[in-house]
Amino acid sequence: VPNWELNERNTVVVFGDFGNRGAPGEADAVYPAKLEIVDDGTPLRFLGPDGEESGVGLTWEGQGATGYGTGSQLVGAKLNHVGDATAGEGGAPVFERALLPNDDFALYGGGDFRLRMLTSGGFTPTGITGLTPDAYEHHFRVHATAEDGSTVLLSESGVDYRVAGGTLRVLGLADLGQPLGDGVVYDDCYAEDVDNQIDIILEGDDAAARSITHVEVPSSGDYLPLYNPGGPGPEPFPGVRYSEPSPYDLEPVVIALDDPLRVSNAP
Template identity: 60%
Template sequence: MARRRRHLLATAVVGLVGLGLVAVLALSLLGDSVLRQLTNGELEGADYWEAEPEILSAGLGFDNIIGLPEIDEQTVEEAGGSWYGSLTCGNGKEPTDQNRTSAASTSSVERAFEGSGVDHDDGLPVVFSWPVATETVDPTDFELTLDTGETVRPHAAGMNPNWETDERNTVVLFGDFGNRLPSSDPGAVFPVRLEVVADDTPLVLVGPDGREVSAVGLTWTTDTSPYDAGPVLVGAKLNRVGTEPVGEGGVSLLERSGTLPNDEFALYGGGDFRLRVLTSGGFSPDGVTGVRPDMFEDFFRIRARGPDGDQVLMDRVGVDYDLAGGTLRVVGLSDLGQREDHDAGIYYDDCYQEDRDNYIDIILDGDEAAARHVEAVEIPALDGGYSAFYNPGGPGPEPFAGVTYTAPGPPDVQPVTLALDDPMRVSRDATSHRPYLRLLALVGACLAAIGLTVLYWRRGWTRRAAEEAADRMQP
């Protein structure tokens, strides 16, 4: 009996080791899945914005609020962020950290970005005219020159929050890039030049007809800081809506984050045209709260050409505007978050879960001939009597006293590219990526441990049975 107990104990130990390895595998799959899918190179109906590859913007976004040890009011205040402490949600639920602040923890960065050492970092989005082959994205792809003459490299680089497969042309960098002084201050520090440089896996962009081009050598220069003026539009493109959404999602865990589905079919049952705008940084009404689908009239106007050749300003939702060739109507905004549904706990309030990326869609209904006379998207901003957009370094509804936040965005007009005949989109299959090697090794280790457990048990059982039979044969 003692021998049998020892055998059972030993088998249990081997089995527990095997289960431990299985647990490690499961945790590894969970932790790696976001980064693995973000960097698998997949594109589906992703927009390209120009005929040739270029950098459309690459200015400093905000300072010091990325890579915090934890997310709470005191930590965020010490980092110079904003905290929406009095927030209550219409659905009765407790607000999430994302509802209260735009600051991010170190652990959240590690799950979605290549690189390391992110600690109270600054954010800098690099917007390309073509989508990125995401398996080639690394912090070593970028070199920045500060206004002091110093050159620096990012600590981390990644595709979040521009993660859906119909997006992926904005790479977000985290690092030590500057301070919060306006460019006119002699003590101001901010990047004035960004260059894509060669590394072991050079950054690749994907353009018309799937053409892949190295981004090495592309540059961007500026003489302004986000503490001078906030984000602007860098692209606007008019497409047909089609019969179904294309390229929505692409990262399984992020798809369950509460922002999807957010396309025009989910929100409005479709539409005739999608006017997508591309921004130089994340757009927010204040730096913390999300843009909602019912906010077109707060921020945007569309410039179009009327029947008599005069300019028509489309500034109201649900109004049929007479344009050259027919009528056109603004339905609302999409590619933000889910449709309002109080029964499902979704309210258009300050707790609204929005994707906070560099894309906003304006959905239009009407005649194609009229749509061909859409000319520009306008953001009148504060000077025009409208609300202004802020990037994630903005003050939020309840800024801390004595903290410098990023400036509101200026008035802006972005010409519209008509993509009704050529949709200017590209698709690309997912590629293999290096995390699979580690996962395969872990799978092998788990299978080996399980096999040893079974083998040990069977061998021990057989041996014990033989010993008991021999004992019975003895006189």
């Protein structure tokens, strides 16, 4: 469920018969081409910095969205301070028992910075198996700027990288499943929340964090692609159409260290 946690409600979930396994260009392919929020008497509303706002009139239109034409990709990335606690964790007790705690404090004792990625669909290694917290260097790279203006690639976790303003270290991924130990193993049976939010947890200097520019999903070479549900799994069958792998992606990171750019309806 992509938005069962309270801090993931920027993802809107709609159920319906919106597509099939057809690929773009095929005569029988069905997939979304336009999304518009209309006034049906009880229209969708959003919480913004000035309170509730109607979503009526918001429209997306493109070449079509189908996992059988292109894989999931990043649609946003934002860097915040970790702070004293992760706000908005949980929200559905039936899932909490199996999947929580899965935040930066449970996995790494906190860290200094949380780089949250928002995806257009599922981001799993095969479309079936879960993404594990130690898989950062198999799928992602954070870009930062060096003192001389060149680009520094944070390609490994647990390594100190010298960038403009100091050093940065990637601790790993979070907002997936529970930490290693007490019966939890990082293997093909690892249970994670398969939602549209994945966190990269970092520690280092505040000035250094401000040098971060992009998060990259290479999806080729030494880096493995990611799949929406419906992917090939660890042992695909020949002649079966599976969801497509993630394409190369380079997403700008919004630096939200002074203003967290976050809203809440908590009293």
